[in-house]
Amino acid sequence: MLYTGGVSFFALLAVFPAIAILIGFYKAVLSIGQVSEQAAALADVMPYAARAIFLQEISRLANASASTVSTQSFLALVIGGYAAHRGFKALLAGLNLIHDETEPHGFFRFNLLAFFVALFAFALFTVVSGAVVTSRLLKHAGPGEAGGGLPANGLWPALGLVVGLTLLYRYAMSHRTPVAWGPSITGGVIATVFSTISSWLCAIYVEQIAPLGATYGSVGAVVVLLIWLSWNVNAIFYGGAFATEMEIAARSRDAPQLPEAPEEAASDRVVSLSARRASRPR
Numbered sequence: 001m002l003y004t005g006g007v008s009f010f011a012l013l014a015v016f017p018a019i020a021i022l023i024g025f026y027k028a029v030l031s032i033g034q035v036s037e038q039a040a041a042l043a044d045v046m047p048y049a050a051r052a053i054f055l056q057e058i059s060r061l062a063n064a065s066a067s068t069v070s071t072q073s074f075l076a077l078v079i080g081g082y083a084a085h086r087g088f089k090a091l092l093a094g095l096n097l098i099h100d101e102t103e104p105h106g107f108f109r110f111n112l113l114a115f116f117v118a119l120f121a122f123a124l125f126t127v128v129s130g131a132v133v134t135s136r137l138l139k140h141a142g143p144g145e146a147g148g149g150l151p152a153n154g155l156w157p158a159l160g161l162v163v164g165l166t167l168l169y170r171y172a173m174s175h176r177t178p179v180a181w182g183p184s185i186t187g188g189v190i191a192t193v194f195s196t197i198s199s200w201l202c203a204i205y206v207e208q209i210a211p212l213g214a215t216y217g218s219v220g221a222v223v224v225l226l227i228w229l230s231w232n233v234n235a236i237f238y239g240g241a242f243a244t245e246m247e248i249a250a251r252s253r254d255a256p257q258l259p260e261a262p263e264e265a266a267s268d269r270v271v272s273l274s275a276r277r278a279s280r281p282r
Helices: 002-029 032-043 048-062 066-098 107-139 155-172 181-209 213-254 263-269 273-278
Strands: none
Touching (some): 002 048, 002 066, 002 213, 048 213, 066 155, 066 213, 155 181, 155 213
């Protein structure tokens, strides 16, 4: 929960600067109508209660002047870059703990790894959201063959999440050697399924079971967004745990069978966490 809270907080801090950066980029190369279409595509993955504040911010930036958006995008780049870097550091630290990494990265290596993971995640997010917009534009282009064979819009975010999480588990969760492709892909699929289910359950919870507007008032949408982020972060950590367990099971199958220890030495096989930490070289 410590790592989940850290990742969720910094993700919440980075999401609105990321919106300003994206709108600034799209206003430079796209029309206002395409920016609105992009906003609708991004908002589809959020619970309805948190969608209003998201769309309101996008509408404000889409209708602002180019100079205003450029200035805000520059400030957002600084704030969002800091928050995203801290969030991915917390995410990597949590995955390293799940994978039971006993030798931590050095300071510069760990910060550099978090920077490149954040950069790749932002690029992948931009590509996936652009694919959703392209899919919608082709779908509404007409009844011709251009939009007939395209997958549903919901498949693009799911596919992007599977690809991103698979690469995250394979290359960023282990310090020594990359995680095998099988556990990485399985963990990415499991995390994506749980993320989809948690988003659906979060929408039911905040809209039908426990409406948060009466309790939190005007900040209810932010609370909903934070709950949604924390549940999705938990799904990512669970996918990493599943991949780790698959690795352990594979190693135990490939390991040679050793003769069983005597009954009186059975207690020696149980090592407490404090004893393991005390045995590490300082």
